[in-house]
Amino acid sequence: MRFALGTTLTAATLAFGQTVVKVAVGGSSGSANGIFSFTPSTITAANGTIVSFQFTGAPGNHTVTQSSFAAPCQPLANGFDSGSVFISSSTAPNPPPEWNITVTDDSKPIWFYCKQLLPSPHCTSGMVGAINVQAGSANTFEAFQKAATSDQHPGQAPGGLVGVGASASARPLVAAGATLFPASGASATAPGGSSASSTSSRAAGGSQTPNSADPVVLGFNLNVLTIVAGIIAGAKLVL
Numbered sequence: 001m002r003f004a005l006g007t008t009l010t011a012a013t014l015a016f017g018q019t020v021v022k023v024a025v026g027g028s029s030g031s032a033n034g035i036f037s038f039t040p041s042t043i044t045a046a047n048g049t050i051v052s053f054q055f056t057g058a059p060g061n062h063t064v065t066q067s068s069f070a071a072p073c074q075p076l077a078n079g080f081d082s083g084s085v086f087i088s089s090s091t092a093p094n095p096p097p098e099w100n101i102t103v104t105d106d107s108k109p110i111w112f113y114c115k116q117l118l119p120s121p122h123c124t125s126g127m128v129g130a131i132n133v134q135a136g137s138a139n140t141f142e143a144f145q146k147a148a149t150s151d152q153h154p155g156q157a158p159g160g161l162v163g164v165g166a167s168a169s170a171r172p173l174v175a176a177g178a179t180l181f182p183a184s185g186a187s188a189t190a191p192g193g194s195s196a197s198s199t200s201s202r203a204a205g206g207s208q209t210p211n212s213a214d215p216v217v218l219g220f221n222l223n224v225l226t227i228v229a230g231i232i233a234g235a236k237l238v239l
């Protein structure tokens with residue numbers, strides 16, 4: 001029984017882990033990495049780690065969109081996507097717009113880019129990032145970023161909250177001073193101008209709206225249930 005309780009506490013630590021890694025989205029004029037950047041551009045993040053994207057690039061209009069090593073500026077099927085966060089002022093709101101994703105599989109690299117095309121395609125300027133690049137692999141961040149600069153047409157198809165190896169449970173938190181596009185989760189423009197509805201499959205673009213059937217939401221609820229059950233079991237032990 002002691003062992004069972006210990007296991008439950010481990011699950012609680014994973015579900016509510018304290019490890020948070022912040023990544024700045026976009027730079028400002030004069031930033032060391034330029035305007036079209038994620039800083040840091042590479043991070044290592046174990047399962048359960050929250051990667052907290054801080055939209056501090058101002059003025060700016062940026063996304064965090066999952067891609068792949070093979071196609072750095074194209075959305076990955078079933079990938080995550082923040083949508084566009086627009087800041088008009090040259091000073092980012094404080095606190096800045098924020099988007100958290102939680103790493104669910106640290107065994108493979110997670111590649112991402114910014115979809116924005118204006119004033120020139122950000123991905124083509126090297127606005128890409130990576131989580132858990134594997135040491136010794138030929139798939140280096142430098143090779144990924146170099147490949148990004150030769151894609152002149154970054155893909156615009158919307159992704160979802162749940163990605164491959166990392167997932168969000170909500171859209172970015174955007175307070176006064178910033179705007180989220182698309183404004184609502186249900187509508188987004190797919191390539192070719194057709195409208196992707198919330199009923200379309202994730203592979204075809206997916207939905208930005210958290211769905212109670214999403215694995216991440218179910219997983220969270222199951223974890224909460226596990227913890228509650230564990231606390232009850234623990235209480236019984238004490239009694």
Ligand SMILES: *[C@@H]1O[C@H](CO)[C@@H](O)[C@H](O)[C@H]1NC(C)=O
Pocket residue numbers: 061084086116117181
């Ligand atoms: C920000 O980018 C999105 C996606 O391209 C676009 O829909 C939106 O109009 C842009 N916002 C502004 C204010 O330029």
Ligand SMILES: *[C@@H]1O[C@H](CO)[C@@H](O)[C@H](O)[C@H]1NC(C)=O
Pocket residue numbers: 047104105106107
């Ligand atoms: C992280 O989670 C994934 C998916 O469940 C699993 O394959 C991987 O082994 C986990 N990593 C570690 C270090 O346990």
Ligand SMILES: *[C@@H]1O[C@H](CO)[C@@H](O)[C@H](O)[C@H]1NC(C)=O
Pocket residue numbers: 020050052098099100172173
């Ligand atoms: C992101 O995660 C941090 C750490 O758990 C939390 O303090 C913050 O409120 C989260 N932000 C959002 C927008 O959920």
Ligand SMILES: [Cu+2]
Pocket residue numbers: 026036037061062063114115116122127
């Ligand atoms: Cu950008």
